[in-house]
Amino acid sequence: MTPHGIITDEWIVSYASGALSEAHALVVASHCHYHPELQQKVLDAEAIGGGLMENTQPAEISDDLFEDLMSKLDGVPANDEPALQDSKLPAPLAEYLDKPLDELKWKMMGPGLSQVRLWTGPNDERLWLLRAKGGAKVPAHDHNGLEMTLVLQGSYRVGEAQFTPGLMEIADDDTRNHCPEIDHGEDCICLVVTEAPIKIHSLIGRLVQPFIGL
Numbered sequence: 001m002t003p004h005g006i007i008t009d010e011w012i013v014s015y016a017s018g019a020l021s022e023a024h025a026l027v028v029a030s031h032c033h034y035h036p037e038l039q040q041k042v043l044d045a046e047a048i049g050g051g052l053m054e055n056t057q058p059a060e061i062s063d064d065l066f067e068d069l070m071s072k073l074d075g076v077p078a079n080d081e082p083a084l085q086d087s088k089l090p091a092p093l094a095e096y097l098d099k100p101l102d103e104l105k106w107k108m109m110g111p112g113l114s115q116v117r118l119w120t121g122p123n124d125e126r127l128w129l130l131r132a133k134g135g136a137k138v139p140a141h142d143h144n145g146l147e148m149t150l151v152l153q154g155s156y157r158v159g160e161a162q163f164t165p166g167l168m169e170i171a172d173d174d175t176r177n178h179c180p181e182i183d184h185g186e187d188c189i190c191l192v193v194t195e196a197p198i199k200i201h202s203l204i205g206r207l208v209q210p211f212i213g214l
């Protein structure tokens with residue numbers, strides 16, 4: 001059984017194979033940054049995938065590109081995340097943002113809640129950051145498709161379950177009346193990806209895209 005707040009092996013394999021969208025890949029990479037055992041799983045899955053690719057190497061992927069991908073993967077476990085403002089962002093996210101949190105375009109989305117949209121993909125997939133004051137409540141909601149939430153700072157609860165930095169919450173169509181409550185204290189900052197019905201993109205041509213931002 002997968003521990004509380006940790007993604008399943010299916011996600012690891014999808015990530016390692018490049019089957020995830022840019023947003024999902026970034027959230028998974030950032031999540032893995034907090035957990036050395038997940039980083040090892042990614043490397044293992046990648047090694048297996050690399051072996052498979054030697055037999056079915058698509059023509060459009062050059063050796064250079066593949067090596068670049070591998071070096072990027074090697075970079076995932078690095079623990080040298082830059083300290084931005086008062087928070088420590090996982091390296092993949094810090095690299096993606098390329099600027100301090102306070103310089104992003106935060107927009108109010110409710111009492112004590114603000115957000116900044118980072119990316120909008122096909123099928124209306126959205127990657128965004130949520131910043132919530134301690135004690136704030138996210139309005140109850142249902143979902144169209146998957147919602148992945150990675151805690152970067154602070155913490156929140158959904159019923160009995162508490163989510164702290166590095167833990168991931170996955171909600172879906174079956175998660176009714178989702179109503180996260182921010183713990184009192186510091187602001188809670190989360191990286192969130194929400195999507196429309198299509199969950200996983202499995203185009204071989206996107207193998208490298210999530211990692212090198214093509």
Ligand code: ZN
Binds near residue numbers: 141142143171178
């Ligand atoms: Zn939700």
